[in-house]
Amino acid sequence: MTVPLLSLQGLTKAYPGVVANDSVSFDIGEGEVHALLGENGAGKSTLVKMIYGLVKPDSGQMLLRGAPFAPAEPRAARADGIAMVFQHFSLFDALNVAENIALGMENPPEMRDLAARIREVSETYGLPLDPFRTVGDLSAGERQRVEIIRCLLQDPKLLIMDEPTSVLTPQEVEILFKTLQKLRAEGTSILYISHKLEEIRTLCDHATILRLGKNVGECTPSETSARDMAEMMVGSSLQTPQRKTREFGEVAMAITGLSVPAPSAFGTSLKNVHLTVRKGEILGIGGVAGNGQDELLGVLSGEVLTAADAVKLHGQPIGRHGPTARRALGVLAAPEERLGHAAAPDMSLTENAMLTGSVREGLEKNGFLDWGKTKDFAERIIKAFDVRTPGPGNAARSLSGGNLQKFVIGREVLQNPDVLVVNQPTWGVDAAAAAAIRQSLLDLAAKGAAVICISQDLDELMEISDSFAALNEGRLSAPREAAGLTVEEIGLMMGGAHGMEVAHV
Amino acid sequence: MIRLEKRPQPSRAWSLATPLVAVLATMVFGGLLFAALGKPPVEAIRTIFWEPLFGEFSFYYRPQLLVKGAPLVLIAIGLSLGFRAGIWNIGAEGQYIMGAICGAGAGLAFYPLEAFYIFPIMVIAGALGGWAWAMIPAILKTRFGTNEILVSLMLVYVAEQFLASVSLGLLKNPEGFGFPGSRNLQAYDSAHNAELIAGTGMHWGVVAALIAVIFAYVLLNRHMTGYHIRLTGEAPRAAKFAGVNPARLVLFCLGMSGALAGLAGMFEVSGPSGQISIDFNVGYGFTAIIVAFLGRLHPVGILLAGGLMALTYIGGDIAQSNLQLPAAAIQVFQGMLLFFLLAFDLLTNFRIAIGKPEVA
Missing domain, CATH: 3.40.50.300 (P-loop containing nucleotide triphosphate hydrolases)
Incomplete structure (x- = not known):
């Protein structure tokens, strides 16, 4: 040898x-x-x-x-x-x-x-x-x-x-x-x-x-x-998420002709984005990182305000509504960046449960906070999503990335959203937990929620989404039915090889 | 090799122990400093920390502790709210001056009328004066993105000029034989912030400081606004995601710290100081920054830190007169306190590990 x-x-x-x-x-x-x-x-x-x-x-x-x-x-x-x-x-x-x-x-x-x-x-x-x-x-x-x-x-x-x-x-x-x-x-x-x-x-x-x-x-x-x-x-047999055939209801959320300038020098501007998602539907949005994913999530979650008519929920304009008002209406979101965006690193899980849960879980009354109820909510998330942590009093940064991700997704899913927007929901999560998170998104859709899943993981999008669109330099392609899409077609929707020639070797 | 390792969780024990360790380290190194100046170190430290509380003349010094501590605590509580959110109001001194001018001005406008409502009006005018002065950096920041540190700091010097101007003009005592300075409010019953219990130093400013401590504690721990303040300080993006309006928070924090600084100025001018004069301000607004950090931006901590700071002030004065310590040495001593506090603060989030370093 x-x-x-x-x-x-x-x-x-x-x-x-x-x-x-x-x-x-x-x-x-x-x-x-x-x-x-x-x-x-x-x-x-x-x-x-x-x-x-x-x-x-x-x-x-x-x-x-x-x-x-x-x-x-x-x-x-x-x-x-x-x-x-x-x-x-x-x-x-x-x-x-x-x-x-x-x-x-x-x-x-x-x-x-x-x-x-x-x-x-x-x-x-x-x-x-x-x-x-x-x-x-x-x-x-x-x-x-x-x-x-x-x-x-x-x-x-x-x-x-x-x-x-x-x-x-x-x-x-x-x-x-x-x-x-x-x-x-x-x-x-x-x-x-x-x-x-x-x-x-x-x-x-x-x-x-x-x-x-x-x-x-x-x-x-x-x-x-x-x-x-x-x-x-x-190390064990994999549980593939189960998807049932679902009937789609009326349009839950719609974006029409939305353009947003880049928030910073290194951001991406959104250009003439159209998007609709129906009740019970999972819309997968693919694309290479940095093509407007963060910005799109911001527009949907209410962190970035737009013209009122550009974003509609059940036909009502909500473009001027901030995150709190949108949560009250049932629009929830889970951003990609766990530490610092979806969760405050040095705050406990209980305090982080308050971060998005205050409105829908009734954790606040006249501005005063109900920490007892918040702790219960945090414990419910930990239990339902199998978050490995000694308890809700631990700081968010002490959790591993995957565990914190489960907490962040669980926090939104448990609030029974009408529309849930997630960005990279299983980034850095082990396969078993990723399957659990995907299953929870499918279950949520089965209950009639509209889900928008932004992800760079094409396998994930093919596994759960009903329709698929791709972001490329801030433009969103026209959505297509996900079933039957080939890898080549997806690649072309994502902008092909970004103008690069195929190598002639 | 000694190196620092980030703790997975902030250490609670260290967070509580840091101020104590810092005070001890200050005593040791302050003692060395005094010894280097040829003064007896133990005696000097004892004079600073022991004499005002339990010494021969403590009956005189103890009320002074309250008189000096109250404005520090009141201002520091206001500053801590902003500091928690990463909003840096460095100009509390100016807001303190403006509060004093507005409070005294409101009172003197009624002179010589005696009525129960004059003092409450002065309280409101003082708070508004400080608030309005703090709104300048706040609005400039939210509108044009200016740096609140610079604007608030520079407004201190504007306020000082304004103070000199009114002492020599608008508020000058007509019966003052041409000396600069306003009428003495201590001689005007309706406007006098007198001691509530004679001989204790307990005046309305002390009460206000205690109320502010409780208010800040409840705000930060039980109220949405306080939660948003903490969230903004720890993770600004997460705060935006949670629905915090950053501009509103800037207005709230700067306004609140301005109002509390204005109140402190008003209670000072109507009580212990008595009159508006060119040298009315003695740096409470700047020392309060130290107090806020010494108290770890925690309301109860600030209460204790304000007491400690007042103690070093009074003790420092005693040491100056008894031991002929130079004033600069006392200032270095106080500076050491802040330095050690910030240095030991590191141990809350890091631990010292001795051993071979890891790369990446």
Whole structure:
């Protein structure tokens, strides 16, 4: 057997209160695309941080082509041919592509030479990119290209990619995969982190599955069904949300011809948005992050006021109603950002239950607050949505992301909304809890509520929505019936590849 | 390696212990400072903290504690509401001056009429004066997005000029032999904020301060407005999501702190001070900022902090005269108190961990 490129042997890393990696071992072969699968919190990030020299393992060792490998810092890892594309880009909006790439280099060459090299690499790998464009003007897919090219300039032996497709449209994903396949053909190994199983099945040669910090199995993705991999990730059989056929009632909420300027320099303006959602219907709104999702939620929740007629509830204009007045009318919302928007981090869960519950749960009388009743409400949420916390007196920030998300969604669902707007309802939530949240949205719709689900997770939208529309640069596509939509059609609704050409490799 | 780790939950124990630890640290380092100045440190600390309460002349100093503490608490309570919401009124001194001028002006307008309604009118005029002065930064902020810190602070100097102007003109005592300053309100029964019980220092301002403490406590813990104030301070976006109107909150917080500062000025001018004069203000409005933070922006804490601050003032005066400590040393001492408080405050949300650092 040949020596693997990178061999991990018994890597262990513990943080106070949690073992992030417990004696993880696996090999990455030369020229192999190796998938690292696992739920949020399974220890994927810690593991790659150890490989990239950001975190030191407590025990265990790594061998790079048979030689001991223990990078003290990312610079050392890079020197040994390890490169990493992070999930969150670290680029400066105001600088151009070449300047951004030069910033990450030890000894940046002359700008002209660098630009030439960027062009060369980008052409070789089918990643067209103009080195002199300002990063602020690039789409998410193009920004990712900057990061990838930054890595490729180092001529890496191992390229680590952390959830690279979460910000891409299906067409952009296709381009990325062509690039990765070309890299593999040239002998570069790729460690590909994702929880999107279908992607892994098309792309990866081998997969290692982590659960609670342990290596729980390996498989060849092309020969394993997505369901089997999911069950290995979760460790139990998955409950798929049950959807019953429902009759839709009259239009509950409607937006007509709404345009809203961007609230800040980095926001997105909404342009001529039309939208209707009927009683009992779930409207899924897809789109890549940063295309107006936050702004749309603000318009629906009442945080952003518009012309009165632009937003209507049961035919009544509510565009000038603030969040409190809308809650009284039955319009509830759960924003994407849990800490700081949907919940106040340092306040207790009881106090956070008051945040949106005061009107509909009768927690306030003449301005005075009924904390006893609020605590009961918080306890009801904790119980109904299985929020893991010692009690409602704990601060919101002490909860894990997934648990807080359950609390935030539960808080709105339990108030029996007529219209519920959620943005990224299962972001960062483990599969079992995500299924529970989706089920609760389906149940709510079955009871006759109108649900608008904004999400970047297309699988989620296909699972629960009755009709589907996509946001692209602040424009909302015409909604279509969700059943029968193909991935290509969805991708085109999301704006295709944002003007990027498909790579000709 | 020593490093700080964020606590998952704010520590309740540290939150309560911080002021005590800060006072102790101030005693230690203040003592060192006094020793460096060639003064007996233990004696100096004892003079500052012990003499006013239990010393030989405490019968004189104890009422002074109330007289000095009341305006500090009254102003600090108002400031704390805004500070909780991230609205920084630094100009309480100016609002205090304007409250005093309006209160005294309202009273003197009736002179020499004696009537029961004069004092209540002065109270309202004082509160309105401070409120109106605070509305200037409030409206400028909500309308044009100006920085309330700068505007409120600069208005202090405007108020000081205005004070000098009325002392020399509008409110000047016609029978004052040309000296600047108004008539003495202590000599005008209907307008005099006299001691409620003779010899205790207990005047209406002390009562108002206690009411303000209770009011603020109920507001913050049991009322929607108080909840919105806290929410805005901790998570402005969440507050907006909860339905808070930020502009209304700015008007409320600045108005409230202005009104309370104005009240403090009015009670001062009609009582302990007696008259409007060029040097009427002595910095209560600025010291109240320290009091508000020393009390951790909590009403009960502010009550205690106001007492402590008054104590260091009076004790500092005694130390100056008995031990010839320079006034600047007393100010450094008071500054240390705030510094240590803020420094130890860190431990509420962080813990010190000794060991190897983790990267990322």
